[in-house]
Amino acid sequence: MMETQEEPELCFPHLLNASCRKHARPHSEAMLIYILLSFISLLTASLNLLVIVSISHFRQLHTPTNLLLLSLAVSDFLVGLLVMPFQILLIKPCWLLGDVLCTVWFFAPYITIYSSVTNMVLISVNRYLAICDPLRYSTKFSQKTVKFCVLLCWLYCVMYSFIVLNNNLKQPGRFNSCYGECVINVIGAVDLVLSFIIPFSAIIILYVRVFVVAVSQARSMRSHVAAVKVQRSLTVTVRKSEIKAAKTLGVTVVVFLMCYCPPYCVSLSGYKLKIGTSTNDFLVFLLLSNSCLNPLIYTFLYPWFRKSVKLILTLQILQPKSSEACVK
Incomplete structure (x- = not known):
């Protein structure tokens, strides 16, 4: 008696050989990924919304x-609101929303991820000037x-x-090998240089310079603190404040590099990843998780963020002149 081989499921059964095949995941693994990404998506949007409201509402901020942090929070908020929910759809091997929406959807991650990178460059330039050229x-x-x-x-x-x-907009779906795929084509070398090598090199170089100058200034202040006159104490306080801000934002930059480097390094190595594989899902999750980690860093390292969140959650911002409240 011959055994019949089980046919693999198709994304579009009525299309037969033209349809992509489903790569079934274990049910427990799929549910864990969906629940985890859904939770992180909600948490990312909520926390970054608190950052946006805090900086926008309180004039002291x-x-x-902080305006650069606000811009970064907006991009992170859009990642949680738009990119992560659609990323859940990409975890399922079959793309069911059509070729046009597949191409259009990729604008959301490209714009938000690039904006996070460029905002980090601006933050690094900001700290560089504050520490190295304070006057x-x-x-x-x-x-x-x-x-x-x-x-x-x-x-x-x-x-x-x-x-x-642009090349994908001319004929959506032209790079798909079967119905049910969501594949786009970009010029890998150009994209890698402009979105990774140049900005990340600039961030690292600027922060190495900031670190060297900050350490030098800290030693100088410690050695001369006893001789500082009253009229110069304000300058010392300002320098201490700037150095502390540089250290805090330095943590943000380091976490940013830890989340973004692995996916780009895999791309740089030439290793090909398929959408729907566990490795690809992990690298995408690692990159997107940076948008959730940023406000968590603020919670632990910025007293003003904790105070402003308390005022927001207790609805005290609805009171008259609440924007004038002291949160620092």
């Missing part, structure tokens, strides 16, 4: 550095200048995404 920092990095830089950052990310994905 309207500083150039001209206030004139070079005024609120007006920061707002202009943030606007350019987002415009660049949108334009770059259109350039990278």
Whole structure:
């Protein structure tokens, strides 16, 4: 008696050989991934919304550095609101929403991820000027200048995404090998240089310089603290504040590099990953998790964030003149 071999399930059974085959996951593994990503998506959107409301509402937080954190929080919020939910759909091997939506969807991760990278570069430049050129920092990095830089950052990310994905817009689905795939094509070398090598090198170089100068200034302040006169104490306090801010934002940058480097390094090595595999899902999850980790870092390292969150959750921001409240 001959045994009949079980036919693999198809994404679109009515299309027969033209349809992609399903790569079934164990039910427990699939449910764990869906629940975990759903929870992280909700947590990411919620925490970054608190950062956005905090910096936007309280006037005391309207500083150039915090405006950069606000821009970063907006990109992280969009990751939690838009990118992560659709990423759950990509975990399932079959893409059921059509070729056009597949191509359009990729604009969300490209714009938000690029904006996170460029915001980190701006934050590194901000800390570099604050520590290494403090006398001209206030004139070079005024609120007006920061707002202009943030606007350019987002415009660049949108334009770059259109350039990278333009070839896929002309004929959506042209790179799919079967119905049920969601595949796009980008110029890997150009994308790798512009979105990884150049910005990440700039971040590392700037923060190495910041670290060296901060250590030098800290030693200098410790050795001269006894001789500092009353009228110069404010300058010392400001320098201490800037160095502390640099250390705090340094933690954010280090975590950012830890989350973003592995996926890009795999791409740099030339190793090919397929959508739907466990390795690919882990690397994507690692990259997207940075958007959730940023506000958690603020919670532990920024007293003003904890105070503002308390005022928001207790609805005290609804009171008159709550924007004038002291949160530092």
